[in-house]
Amino acid sequence: AAKRAGKGRYEVFDPTMSTAVLARADVENGLRQALDRDELVVHLQPLVDVTARAATRVEALVRWPRPSGLALPADFLPVAERSGLVRTLGQQVLRAACRGLAPWLAADPGRSVAVNVSPVQLREPDFATTVLGILARTGVGPRQLLLEVTETLFLEAGPRVVGQLAELRAAGIRVAIDDFGTGYSSLGRLQDLPVDGVKVDRTFVQQMGAGPGDAAILTAMVTLAHDLGLEVTAEGVETRDQATRLLELGVDHLQGHHLARPVPLDALDDAVAAAGAAVRAAAGCPGRSG
């Protein structure tokens, strides 16, 4: 490229950039086709309710089956958001999760499903209507749906976003802030946000065990959230020690590989049972875990 420097009639050509652009176009086209054919799948990860000592909630996580294997959101979600395809993706995930989980949810009104929502979706004026329509068609009650949004949503939240959330919450749907603590707004604004709970980011869980004061921020988050009447979930729980300490801190839900990994629907019952057993063991009552 240096050889061409100074020759104004050539456009600057950076081979690395070109590859990135091509790859992005590839992903976008492939994803559009996958959405047209309804090929995306949803995996489910159990969340343990600490009081019930059982997994009563599951989070829906999108996967894209490709010839090379199952692609994870990190591989295609940024493209989906930039291209707007995340709107269709989000609808398909919500519909698939509700359809697939309808019998599991119907068996116990205390069960719920958590679905991730992109800020791009919430900016759509008919988002709330779409969500309520999917619930009506799949027979899932609004009180059994929880939407996970990110903190950054509220940095730019205009009246449209706030209005959508208000409409959904008025219908009984709950809203939680995902990856809480990593964004910009954090503790100070928590009081003003129209949400029902926070999911403390896994980085705070991973800090535990690092030495004195390792759980200070986590403790403050749990106390503040509870004082504000919000439910607290800890994500990324990877060891039994972490689970035990989080139980001591009074966290309401635990989620992470130590409890159960995300699984396809047909493996959900086993994952739910394993997660329940893991939380009972972490609580020091292994006798009930069998």
Ligand code: C2E
């Ligand atoms: P998230 O909502 O914070 O979901 C949790 C992520 O952490 C998932 O990654 C899950 O597989 C992973 N995870 C669970 N337990 C552990 C653990 O113990 N340790 C570690 N290291 N990781 C754990 P995944 O499935 O790759 O999803 C990544 C992100 O993509 C999600 O983060 C969420 O923000 C987004 N996402 C996933 N599905 C959807 C979707 O349907 N729509 C939208 N808009 N976003 C989605």
Ligand code: MG
């Ligand atoms: Mg989430």
Ligand code: MG
């Ligand atoms: Mg999360």
Ligand code: MG
């Ligand atoms: Mg996270």
